[in-house]
Amino acid sequence: MADINTTEARNETGTLDILHGCDEIARFLFNKDDTQHQRKVxxxxxxxxxxxxxxxKMGGVLCARRxxxxxxxxxxxxx
Structure with missing residues (x-):
C-alpha cells in the first residue's frame, strides 16, 4: 500500500483536507450533520x-476533499 504524504493532503490552514464520512461532509456542506443532511450527501x-x-470511498467510508x-x-x- 502506498504511503500518503500528509503534507500534500493539508490545506492552507494546515489541517487535513480529507473529510471522512457523511457526517463530516454534511457538516462542511450544510453546517449540519443530522440524518437528513447525511442522506443528501x-x-x-x-x-x-x-x-x-x-x-x-476509502475503506468503505465515503470521503471527500474540501x-x-x-x-x-x-x-x-x-x-
Missing amino acids: YRLHALDKRPRFPTF AAIQKYIEDQENK
Whole structure:
C-alpha cells in the first residue's frame, strides 16, 4: 500500500483536507450533520451525471476533499 504524504493532503490552514464520512461532509456542506443532511450527501454521491460530485470511498467510508468540493461548487456556479 502506498504511503500518503500528509503534507500534500493539508490545506492552507494546515489541517487535513480529507473529510471522512457523511457526517463530516454534511457538516462542511450544510453546517449540519443530522440524518437528513447525511442522506443528501449519499444522494449527491450516487448521482450518475457528469460532472460527478467529488467523493470517493476509502475503506468503505465515503470521503471527500474540501478543496475538491469547493472547486465543484465554483464550477457549478460558473455554468
